[in-house]
Amino acid sequence: MLDFEKDLIELDKRIAELKQLSESGDADFGPEIENLAAKQRQLAKSVYSTLTPWQTVQVARHPERPVLREWIALLFSDFIELHGDRYFGDDAAIIGGFATLDKRRLMLIGHQKGKNVEENMERNFGMGRPEGYRKALRLMKLAEKFSLPVVCFIDTPGAYPGVDAEERGQAEAIAKNILEMTDLKTPILVLVTGEGGSGGALGIGVGDVILMLRNAIYSVISPEGCASILWRDGAKAADAAAALKVTATSLLELKIIDEIIAEPPGGAHRHYEATAEAMRPVLLKHLKRLTRIPASKLVTRRFEKYAKIGRSR
Amino acid sequence: MLDFEKDLIELDKRIAELKQLSESGDADFGPEIENLAAKQRQLAKSVYSTLTPWQTVQVARHPERPVLREWIALLFSDFIELHGDRYFGDDAAIIGGFATLDKRRLMLIGHQKGKNVEENMERNFGMGRPEGYRKALRLMKLAEKFSLPVVCFIDTPGAYPGVDAEERGQAEAIAKNILEMTDLKTPILVLVTGEGGSGGALGIGVGDVILMLRNAIYSVISPEGCASILWRDGAKAADAAAALKVTATSLLELKIIDEIIAEPPGGAHRHYEATAEAMRPVLLKHLKRLTRIPASKLVTRRFEKYAKIGRSR
């Protein structure tokens, strides 16, 4: 349980209890429920409007936060998952395939975290291996070939730091993807839904438009990792999170991202459908706009956009 | 020792003995040596002009026959070997890199057999794995990018039939190479120097011009394999070799290859330099001609050439 959510969870529980009592028919707690619900909404709003960067990190990593499979079920229709990199394997931590969003056909690619221990073992906690990045690239090239836009959902602690991943060229796989994405002749729309973990995120995260959910984060290094290096104390993660400017609001100010998609007060992990419905029009708006731009122009603009970042002259 | 070479080897030995005696200064055997040498040349000519297909197979596989490293030393200058497939590994059975033939710069790719047990263990007897075919493709794409012709030296019993090779997609790797070679926008010159073993050969063997050394072979299946399947008796390999038409002369008749490069009587395994010097002008002639043809025309002609093979209408 997250610290700052204690009171919210307490209210959730009491509302649930009263609802159960009402349903068992002993008495009608309708007004009390309505009253508590209003209180809960108020509290959620106040807690969630003042989250610190470190609290946001915790929300972004919340075990109940929707994962890619859930976003797919909520938002897309006719998903056809396509497996394999055609070189070595099929990574379960990065998945992709054809999908449809309100009649718009596209290639969907994203990190797949699990929701429990078993799933996370299978999905490697959403940490991709080279074969995952290479599969993603294969799907992007298919999208380019068949003139479909690419939509990437980012949610990873980072690329997998394991011996086998190094052996098979984790660095090369990510580098290649980044290179190809800067040069892909079809629109790329990126949405950071949870954790945007460094190179593991960017490996499927270069695009024409970068969106973020309000409580998602995006960072060059985990706050813990940064704290243990620069503060020599992993416990200073909150300081590092603030200094690194990992939240959507900071990243919008820095012009790294283009738009923030609001989450209902209480966060996406409490409001799956409402969050999805907030995402839908924003995704559609950008898809509509991007698919009207000629591919060569897209590539030029993408170059110019990235070329500007970090120019200190 | 090959059966039909017994007398030749006997003469070789006697000549060597006499030479040694001459050198030790006891007596001058000059005339005898010259006499024997003439006899040897005569015998070599008669034996080698009447080789059966099965005998040719044995010559093509002769353990003393020059391997790629030796051809490189004999023919090319400034070889820069380039390693690795950028996915998984560096196959020692298929090697390649930049090389120069009489001032003509090119990309050289070929199977590398060993000359002794250790070398053959290291080189896997010239049987490529997927990473070898993928390295070859990478080098071909580099050649295309920098407008260099590709020259492939074929000498393999076949692609490696091992579990790891299957796991990493032997079929896919060979198929991909064949596809890309039919579409490569630079000249491809192929020379079968020893064994042209089925898909393992074709995986780096699609080209604009296909040459063969006189005693090289090229076949869809090993004569032994064919015999054990169609004759139900591996010992009928000689029959299978004849039926399969694996020799350079047969393949020229079938219009599968474009030209035969003669080997001195006695074979390449007795005459490294003379064979290399016979190869050089033929390679140069075709390189000169091919590099004058525009790339798009090359690709169209390559298509037409292969499209015709096996057309029975």
Added chain:
Amino acid sequence: MGWFRKKKSASPDPATNQDVFVQCSQCNAHVFREEWEKQIKVCPRCNFHDRLSAQERLDLLIDSGTFQELGKDIKPGDPLSFSDARGSYAKKADEARSKTDMNEAVLAGHGRLSKLHTAIAIMDFRFLGGSLGGSTGEKILITTEYAASHKLPCIIVSASGGARMHEGIVSLMQMAKTCAGVARLRQRNLPLISVLTDPTTGGVSASYAMVGDFHIAEPGALIGFAGRRVIEQTIKQKLPDDFQTAEYLQQHGFVDRIVCRADMKSLLHRILVYCGFS
């Protein structure tokens, strides 16, 4: 490349009424013949996908009455005038022709797949083990060429033991010839869907079957380059049961999807729609 790999098909059950029952060769279940045909030769108990003839596959995939055959008269050549211990290749090919009522191991043409116009080539394993000869390659090529010139998607359903060794080097060169055809699809951004059925091995797996934009396999299909026995001789070990199955291939990254026969047509249709055809 051993082109004649054997795997028993479901057979009439001798212990019971041969007209009424079929016995599944994988789980030995006795299945009503009527049910067996209704399930398109998929065992209702163990999901074993028995082999289909090219015509059966065509009926499964292409809208009734829309198929136009191409190269119907193309039949095997005999470039090497090949004979082995058991007779001539020409005779064998004639036998295969009369046995299957086909002229080659490929049924080629174009038609509608749920209304979408597509070029399609379907291999038939009964014809000399689906081996790849000069005319086999020719029929694959006329299919890709038809797709290329008419801007159609192309579907190739493979079922093959590999090269047709009776045609020697001509057989091997079909790998290049068919891939040259695939390259022309690629030049025009036309999709190739490769459907991998039991078995897809040797020279077919190492050419057009493995260079599709999409690789769709049937459950349990044997897919691989080298034959099991050759590999076992090489490594001197027994191979695991799932070696070279569709599932194994998917796990190793070479198959996009495995789909049950009953869902194949609809999956292909959905993919073609995503590729921009309507």
Added chain:
Amino acid sequence: MGWFRKKKSASPDPATNQDVFVQCSQCNAHVFREEWEKQIKVCPRCNFHDRLSAQERLDLLIDSGTFQELGKDIKPGDPLSFSDARGSYAKKADEARSKTDMNEAVLAGHGRLSKLHTAIAIMDFRFLGGSLGGSTGEKILITTEYAASHKLPCIIVSASGGARMHEGIVSLMQMAKTCAGVARLRQRNLPLISVLTDPTTGGVSASYAMVGDFHIAEPGALIGFAGRRVIEQTIKQKLPDDFQTAEYLQQHGFVDRIVCRADMKSLLHRILVYCGFS
């Protein structure tokens, strides 16, 4: 991405005369300083390749007097106004500038390599561990852009611990920015030679350093994505000694050639000639 990986350089030998001898940090050999410099900081006993400054590397590779620097005045920005427990990034950057007499971790420009005109960027590990900040990326980009617009080959010599975390996300985005530059070389068929020196890790290895047409490494150079310690924590095992060395990378297919420092210039020249430059 830990950007400050430590590996001891050869040091003046305190046990002997510091002006006269250097001690190899790998084999502990005592080497005359004069000899050490003559061998371009390669140990004559164990072939250990000690790190070079960007200027030393430039002297090694580019013909004397032909180098034209680009972006000399570009110095680190401070997009996050970053401070940590030990002070501000701005101050750290200033210290690095005065220590190295460079404005950034990259020396960028163009010059002649054995008479061949080439664009070149050389990283200097002494400058904040060769970390990749916004201006570091900028200098890589002006190098690739110079090559692209002048139709020159491009050489990038990497030496970096990875991202510059003081610039947060701006550092991460340099991976995309530099690769976007590489894409423009590729569009023009211009070669990129990536020279991998000790160390090339993290964000640099996962961007421009690993997308060269040619990957040339120095012997023993550390090259990898994740840090050794992070991996050991993940797998709870000790790693083999050769893990992430240039030799290991070559064995796994990611390095074209490993070449001793003394032969580097001539190898680069030969490759450029093969790429059509003269």
